[in-house]
Amino acid sequence: MTQPIPELLAPAGDIERMRIAFAYGADAVYAGQPAFSLRGRENGFKTVADLGEGIREAHALGKLFFVASNLFPHNAKVGPFQRALSEIIEQGPDALIMADPGMIAWVRHEFPKVPVHLSVQSHALNWITCKFWHDLGVERVILARELKLREITEIREQVPGLELEVFVHGAVCMASSGRCMISNYMEYRDANQGNCNNACRFPFELTATSPDLPPGESIRVTEDEHGTYLFNARDLCALPILEQVVASGVQSLKIEGRTRSPYYLAQVVRGYRLALDAIAQGQPIPPEALAAVHATDARGWMSGFYTSDDPLPQNLEADRSGALRSEVVAQIREWDPARSRLRISVRNRIMEGETLELLTPHGTKTITATNLVNQKGQKTEKLHSGLENCYLDCPENPPPHSFLVRHLF
Numbered sequence: 001m002t003q004p005i006p007e008l009l010a011p012a013g014d015i016e017r018m019r020i021a022f023a024y025g026a027d028a029v030y031a032g033q034p035a036f037s038l039r040g041r042e043n044g045f046k047t048v049a050d051l052g053e054g055i056r057e058a059h060a061l062g063k064l065f066f067v068a069s070n071l072f073p074h075n076a077k078v079g080p081f082q083r084a085l086s087e088i089i090e091q092g093p094d095a096l097i098m099a100d101p102g103m104i105a106w107v108r109h110e111f112p113k114v115p116v117h118l119s120v121q122s123h124a125l126n127w128i129t130c131k132f133w134h135d136l137g138v139e140r141v142i143l144a145r146e147l148k149l150r151e152i153t154e155i156r157e158q159v160p161g162l163e164l165e166v167f168v169h170g171a172v173c174m175a176s177s178g179r180c181m182i183s184n185y186m187e188y189r190d191a192n193q194g195n196c197n198n199a200c201r202f203p204f205e206l207t208a209t210s211p212d213l214p215p216g217e218s219i220r221v222t223e224d225e226h227g228t229y230l231f232n233a234r235d236l237c238a239l240p241i242l243e244q245v246v247a248s249g250v251q252s253l254k255i256e257g258r259t260r261s262p263y264y265l266a267q268v269v270r271g272y273r274l275a276l277d278a279i280a281q282g283q284p285i286p287p288e289a290l291a292a293v294h295a296t297d298a299r300g301w302m303s304g305f306y307t308s309d310d311p312l313p314q315n316l317e318a319d320r321s322g323a324l325r326s327e328v329v330a331q332i333r334e335w336d337p338a339r340s341r342l343r344i345s346v347r348n349r350i351m352e353g354e355t356l357e358l359l360t361p362h363g364t365k366t367i368t369a370t371n372l373v374n375q376k377g378q379k380t381e382k383l384h385s386g387l388e389n390c391y392l393d394c395p396e397n398p399p400p401h402s403f404l405v406r407h408l409f
């Protein structure tokens with residue numbers, strides 16, 4: 001029995017990560033519009049030409065490319081935003097991801113053929129809001145993360161014809177789908193202008209006072225030696241309940257993380273691709289899918305608000321999770337056929353003779369790290385993190401976008 005499955009939509013922080021997302025099985029990517037998306041500081045698509053290159057390459061592969069233009073502009077930014085959007089639209093993106101009602105209405109009027117997806121920042125929580133946006137010509141709504149699966153199914157039934165997209169993986173805001181002022185209050189860095197400083201992840205110091213204490217004294221309340229993590233949300237991972245998410249009838253499953261590393265992106269996209277391919281065939285999700293996702297760094301996982309039986313969204317114990325089971329040790333740059341060896345960028349220390357996993361878009365295999373050569377061309381017992389142009393033996397040419405990985409336990 002086969003089942004229709006939603007599009008797998010991955011973040012593209014730059015063109016390299018777009019290529020990795022597609023190689024590991026994404027159907028579509030989203031990238032930020034320079035200066036007018038909510039990843040203002042770390043966007044690797046710096047110009048309209050960069051986006052145009054990405055869009056053309058995606059289309060040549062038969063894939064989709066969405067542009068996040070989801071800033072809420074102040075008055076002074078409206079004109080520049082409009083001019084920039086006009087240039088982006090000329091590049092032929094498959095949709096614009098937008099949040100500001102005025103800007104959406106302007107695009108619908110000026111460019112009626114350009115599909116608009118409503119950004120999660122607009123916090124669509126119910127069917128009547130979704131119908132409102134659909135009536136205004138919005139093709140797809142990216143639903144607020146706070147919804148239960150039964151509410152999503154109801155929205156699909158109440159607003160037929162509207163495409164629905166949901167987040168399945170990645171970091172979440174402790175604020176209601178992005179409506180947060182912590183960063184703005186602390187450092188004048190407005191999250192809704194693309195400048196969030198991730199203040200919710202900071203360790204805070206909590207003190208209790210009491211009339212019983214001497215004047216000026218208080219009791220420090222801490223969870224570890226660094227402080228407390230009042231607002232530190234676990235990361236979303238809906239993989240264990242992905243069959244239920246697919247059954248809710250959504251059209252697109254979105255992975256968060258335009259600033260995440262190429263390795264993170266490869267493993268997470270691979271995990272969800274394996275799971276979706278299994279679901280499409282009526283098979284259970286293979287353990288390899290969860291292992292791929294758990295091979296990445298996270299703040300602990302939860303499956304969000306989709307069901308009622310999750311752990312608490314807040315990770316009160318620590319700012320990171322101890323669940324990291326693998327780590328990338330090198331990104332593979334090319335294979336040297338003359339000497340049957342790989343040129344690598346070292347990401348974590350590699351020791352001569354240790355067992356590593358070769359992660360490729362087509363699967364994994366075990367190799368032994370032998371004949372390590374450092375960036376000076378000298379044989380060595382150890383390669384340190386951060387070194388470029390180092391080498392180790394590999395008898396065959398791995399596919400592009402492959403990595404070397406170490407299992408930690």
Ligand code: SF4
Nearest residue numbers: 173180191196199200
């Ligand atoms: S500070 Fe945290 S909750 Fe606020 S916008 Fe940034 S990531 Fe979201």
